[in-house]
Structures are given as structure tokens and as C-alpha cells.
Amino acid sequence: MLHLISLQDWPAELIAEVLALADAVKQRPQRYARSIAGRTLLMIFEKPSLRTRISFETGATQMGGHAIYYDMGTSPLGTGKENVADTARVISRYVDLVMARLCDHAQLVELARYATVPVINALTNYSHPTQVLADLMTIREKKGRLAGLQLAYLGDGNNNVTHSLLLGCAKMGINIRVGCPAGRAYSPRPEVVRAAAAFARQSGAQVLITHRAAEAARDADVVYTDSWMSYHIAPAKLRERVRRFQPYQVNAALMKLAAPDALFMNCLPALRGYEQTAEVLDSPQSVVFDEAENRLHVHKAIMLRLLKENVRG
Ligand code: CP
């Protein structure tokens, strides 16, 4: 059973195949209008969402399928009345595909272990692979290639998007530099950096973790940042985190260090004046809304690929 739990498990060829399918879906959406007719996608959410929820639900509808939004807080699983394994076994009897946005990555892995239908990671505290597939699609659309580019990630290194970017870039031959504060709380998890470095050796890319923002940003083709206050971070940590992350804010001075035609990306939601200034987010270099749009096309491609054996037409 092919799931999408982490980009670590997806070979570069499979990533390339899904990106090509996403391009095709974007160019001719009508061709896919009945591709998942009669199929149901279950979407389990333990955290908020704008993009992931709406793009998956719309994507399923546009391909003739049906999506169910299921708030974990109102489920027996979320209220401690039922375990993950039994939940997985039951939903597999009803639906064709499951996507879940959960806090605990281990819980998602367990859900996939017991499910007999494909499971998609719609974000955990640890990783966010669907986002990074849309990011790769966007970068290739704008730059015409992936391999050999330089991507700089600034800000929270101990972050789901950062982890998935490290893996996705390393697999596809993009050199990635992460500029983040020192310390375990703010740096990417060592096992992810090790895995990314191993994939980078195969693709010819380079992976660098630095605590100097300028070193990360210099000559970058893509400058990427994400929220300093991810959904699972307690609001009480705001002041301390703003203090720690401020040197990594993406502002006009930092963008000047990057290539003159560098793209600015943020998976969104974004807060102007925090991880980037309004000037950068709203600049012509910013592609954040194209990036958000590509979630729709990539999610359609992911659903098509995971349901491949069963797709009609
Ligand atoms: N980028 C992203 O996953 O956004 P949402 O949290 O709105 O789904």
C-alpha cells in the first residue's frame, strides 16, 4: 500500500511523477473531472487549516469524488474512547482514501499501519510533505528546474515544513541552507538532517545548517520562511520566540543578499512583521499565493497517484 507519510519514503522518481501529474492537472483540469467519481476522501483534523482543508475538499469535488471533513475533537478517537488501530480499521471499511492532520507523528504512522486504504499526512508536528510537493511544483514552474538551485530557509528550524523541505530539496537536487538559532529547540532534528545529507549525496546537492542568517541567504534562488508560532506552540512562548527568531526575519536587507531574481516563499499562514516584513510578503518577488494555489493541483495529483489502480478513465 502506497501512503504519503514522509518524503523520506518517496523515491525521487515518484516525486517527479507526481509533480508532472500536478502540472498536467493544472493545465487541463477538465480531463480529470470524473477521475475519482464515486470515491470518498476522509479528512481528519486535529488542528486548524485553511489551505489544506479547502484545497483537498475542492480537489476531490472537482474530480467527481466526495470529501468528508471530520473534526478529531468530535470523534471517539479524539475523546479517548477509541484507539488509533480500531479507528483505522473502521474507516478503511467506508472510504477510499484518508488524509489526517494530527499533532503526534507516531499516531499518523500507526493510522497508516492499520489502514487498508492509502493515508496522506496533512501535517504533523514533525513533517508536512503535501506542502513541500506544492513548493517543489512552484519552484520548478518559476525557475524552470529544481536541481542545482539554492534554497535558503530562515527561522524556526525545528519545524515540520523545514523537515520536509530538507528531505524534498535533498531528493530533488536542490541545495538547501537552513538559517536558525542554535539549540535543539530551534534546529532541525538531527535524524532529519542526517537523512537529508544522505539523499543529497545521491542527488549531488548540499545541505547546510547555519546559525548565521546571512550565510543561509547569500545568493539564494529561493528564500523561504514559516511561522514562528506553529499551531502546536503554546501562546505563552511568543515573547521568547520573537526574541530568538528576530535575527532570522526575512526583510528587505536579507532579500538583498539573495540572487536579484530570488523568489520569496512562505507556506502560509503568515504574519507581517514577524517571520517576514510586509514589504517582502507583498513584494513582486513573493510567490506565496501561487504556492497556495498549487496545493490544489498537487493534492489532486497525490489523490490520483494513491488511487491509481482504482482510477477510472
Ligand atoms: N500551508 C498550510 O498547510 O496551510 P493551512 O494550515 O491553512 O492548511
Ligand code: NVA
Ligand atoms: N509550521 C506551521 C505550518 C503551517 C501550515 C505549523 O505547524 O503551524
